[in-house]
Amino acid sequence: MNPRRRKLLLSVIFIVAGMGIATALALKAFQANLLYFYSPMQVAAGEAPTARPFRIGGLVVEGSVSRNPESLAVKFTLTDTLEEINVTYDGILPDLFREGQGIVANGQLLPDGTFDAFEVLAKHDENYMPPEVADALAKAGVKLPDSSHYTPP
Amino acid sequence: MSSLQSFLHMGGYAIYVWPAYVLTFIVLILNVILPLKREGQFFRALVERKKRLEKAQ
Amino acid sequence: MFEYFYKYGSPRHFYDLSKMFVPWLGGICLILLIAGLTGGLFFAPPDYQQGESFRIIYVHVPSAWMSLFIYVVMASAGAISLVWKVKVADALARASAPLGASFTFLALATGSLWGKPMWGTWWVWDARLTSELILLFLYLGYMALQTAIDDRRTAARAGAILSLVGVVNIPIIHYSVEWWHTLHQGPTITKLDAPSIHPSMLVPLLIMAFAFMFYYAAVVLLRARYEILENERNSAWVYELTEQRKG
Known part of the structure; x- marks a missing residue:
């Protein structure tokens, strides 16, 4: 690799790593404000x-x-x-x-x-399932939010 | 209610579901049409330039 | 190895390759789209909580994934063009930006259409939504740089640096739902244990994701082809192309 390319590659790594570290520190400082x-x-x-x-x-x-x-x-x-x-x-x-x-x-x-x-x-949570599966799970004793709102057409 | 109607009705969420799909496909189609149109324009301009050069000779 | 790379990475060769590949990629994309839409809109059952409104997932989630994926491609192509001066990488980065911006816009807009009935609001300033909005501005900034700088090589270099600076946003978007309390729910499919989505709903989602991948591959080649023509507008081989088109 010629010296010019090596220098360019190093500056690319420097940009990405530098931004990463700076952002990590900034986010840590603002941690409390980022909580929704x-x-x-x-x-x-x-x-x-x-x-x-x-x-x-x-x-x-x-x-x-x-x-x-x-x-x-x-x-x-x-x-x-x-x-x-x-x-x-x-x-x-x-x-x-x-x-x-x-x-x-x-x-x-x-x-x-x-x-x-x-x-x-x-x-809402990250679980997606058909109503029948939710019913079966509920019968098996798995705790799920109440699904009474949904009525099949 | 017929099955087509109930399908379009989307359990009462039609006004949210269908715009989402329509918007997606409008954007996807535009992203195909626009570059093709620009390529056409590019070649038309190039042909024009060529004609002008040939005339000048 | 590099000789091979430079030969096939030559603009002329890339132009021909693109002509060959675009119809195939586009065809596969169409088939997958039809399969994914039928699966998602007809065969997938309604969600036990969200009813039919969850079907927005089939356009929202693939768009959001593509918005991140395209950014990584754009920044990598930018780095390659910066260090190795590969012209095709330039064209790919430039062609990716409008597509990435489109998918980011779609992720935000369809998410909003989902959020209104389910969350009760079109928009909240939580970490996930805000970082995705920043992604849109990164894409738009990149595109603005490309139009603002007349010299295309300078524009490509400036764009590459901007996209590298913005890379830090990608892990933030992905992990925002785990690092901070957000209104947006956590990951369904990319978490380490089994995906918490029923297979009948997951399969159409994965098909749609592949459809969007092929769409991107086809359209980015189409766009990159145009960028290459612009870059090489004064070279003999572009000039010769007009002969073929007239005939």
Whole structure:
């Protein structure tokens, strides 16, 4: 390899490696800001901001959803299996919202420890299967989010 | 509901599923047509240039 | 070995090869597309949670994979053209950029159409979506550089450096869903244990992914062929091509 090509090759490696290291350091420094949501445990540990709105993510506890029959207001409990937090919300829920489902709520922590959400988004998991397979798994005792929302045509 | 209708209905998600597919195929087709058109233009321009050169001689 | 490489990497030879391969690659792509679409739209069952809306997966996931794959090809071709001055690598990098940008746009747009009914929002600024948007800007920046710089060799070098600087974004996009809490779900197929998607849904997805691969191979050759003509517009062999076309 002639010296000019060697020099060029080295500079290519230098660009890629340099950008890699710089970005890794920058991302490490901003780690906390890159989290799209906090878990109930982080909230319990006081890691979440109290003065400004933030997002909280977790699973909707089975049987915890209570809807107000006259309005869109809804109350439910979020869990990360370690800590729980009560959430109140007044608005339209996404199609995937159901008990056992992972969701992300955006809002503010009230002094009494409940989370007042102004936005609720559903976070679906990476599992895809036909309804029959889900039923079979459910019968076999595998824990899956409630699939009652889907009715075959 | 006929089976074609229910297929087009996509369980109520038609307004999300079909635009996704249509958009994809529009973009894929454009990416074939545009370079072919440009190649045609390139050769037409080249032929023009050749004619001009032949005239000048 | 390098002699062989330079011979077959010569613009003229590449032009002929491209003419030969494009119809075959395009044909295979069409067959795979038809198979993948029938499988995905008719035969795959609806998802137990997302119902029919999950069918967007068949255009969204292959587009997202291609957006990353094409970037790696573009940056590698850029590095090769930078170090070894292979003209064909230049043309391949230049031809890849609009295709990569198209697939990145499609991944974002179809993802948005999926996100609205399922997540409840068109867009969120989580790590996965934001890094994919940065990828789109990298492609667009590369394309802007190519049009802004008149001298094609300088443009190719500047583009190669830009694409190498952006390579760091590729692992970030891929691992974003594992490194940080994101609204976007984790990997289904590329994780180390068994894919968590039922085979009846997985097979059409893989067919669509191969269809998009062949599409890229066919169209990148088509585009690179044009880039080569532009690069070599003053050479005798391009001039001779007009004879064939008229006849």
